[in-house]
Amino acid sequence: MxxxxxxxxxxxxxxxxxxxxxxxxxxxxxxxxxxxxxxxxxxxxxxxxxxxxxxxxxxxxxxxxxxxxxxxxxxxxxxxxxxxNPYLAFESDEDEELQYIDIKNSLTQYQIESENKNRIEEISLLSIELAIYKLDFDVLANSSPSHKDTRDSLLNLAMSCIREETILRQIKEKKLLPVKEICLLTGTNRKFVEKWRRYILTLIIILSSEDYPYIKSYLNIKVGEKNA
CATH class of the missing domain: 1.10.1740 (Rna Polymerase Sigma Factor; Chain: A)
Structure with missing residues (x-):
């Protein structure tokens, strides 16, 4: 039923x-x-x-x-x-692995295939949207931080941008990251924003949209501790 x-x-x-x-x-x-x-x-x-x-x-x-x-x-x-606003963080690699094992053990092969199908459809849609911003997955693979504390800082920076309507509107209209405005809003160093602008822009695209529920969930965002 x-x-x-x-x-x-x-x-x-x-x-x-x-x-x-x-x-x-x-x-x-x-x-x-x-x-x-x-x-x-x-x-x-x-x-x-x-x-x-x-x-x-x-x-x-x-x-x-x-x-x-x-x-x-x-x-x-x-x-x-x-x-x-709480400080947000990504799950640690260990948490992600345990979560994956738990979910995998609870699903049938059909269910796994169904969820994979949904994720593939979202990834295809995201690929099309990223192209509008002159981004692609190959570029992002080389523009993503390896350290978790950096990823967490960028996540919270992206969330701050999404909360600020003027910045989000500029991104949607101009298809660019307004670096100067973001630095003024958050007090973040310009070089830091410039270095990670592709990663920040991608997070904003995903988290500000209703089109990527499975990709959002895959990010495994939780409330974290700023000094953890």
Whole structure:
């Protein structure tokens, strides 16, 4: 049965039965204990889970893996819009490997193929959009930082740009990174922004769009510690 066809009573029961899953998914991203009565993150995760119920079909793979994608993306969007912005970080290589093993063990071959198909479609779409900005994956491979602390700094720089409507509008209209304005907004050294401009621009393209839910999820963004 398609989840969107569940009666309101059955939908509510299904969501109630899935609250532990919703909590654990949010907890892994927020990296702190959460309270259903006091933390907006759980409200965001709950709404995202319901959204996953509405939009799910079998072509999108296993439901709970799909719901994780929707919850993670909704929380990242929440962090982007929040006034008190948390410091964001990418999962460590060890965390990514454990997560991959856990997901792989829980999926059937059909489900893995379905999710891979969705990712391939998004990568194809992203390739077309990157070309508009005179970027491609080969260039990005040679323009990506190897150190995690640098990647985390660039992630937060990109999120700051996305929050600033004037900068995001300039990027969308001119297809260029407004380096001077970004330096003024963030206080970042110009040489640093220039060095990583392709990487920053790519993060902005992905994170500011609704077209790349699986790619966003693949980035494995979480709340981090600035001095970690």
């Amino acid at each position: 398609k989840l969107e066809l569940l009666s309101p009573v059955n939908r509510n029961r299904f969501i109630e039965d899935s609250k532990l899953f919703i909590y654990n998914t949010a907890y892994k991203i927020c990296k702190r204990k959460l309270d259903w009565k006091n933390d907006d993150e759980l409200s965001v995760a709950l709404v995202a889970f319901n959204k996953a119920c509405d939009s799910y079909n079998e072509e999108k793979g296993e439901f709970y893996s799909f719901a994780k994608v929707i919850i993670r993306n909704s929380l990242v969007d929440h962090f982007r819009k929040a006034k008190n």
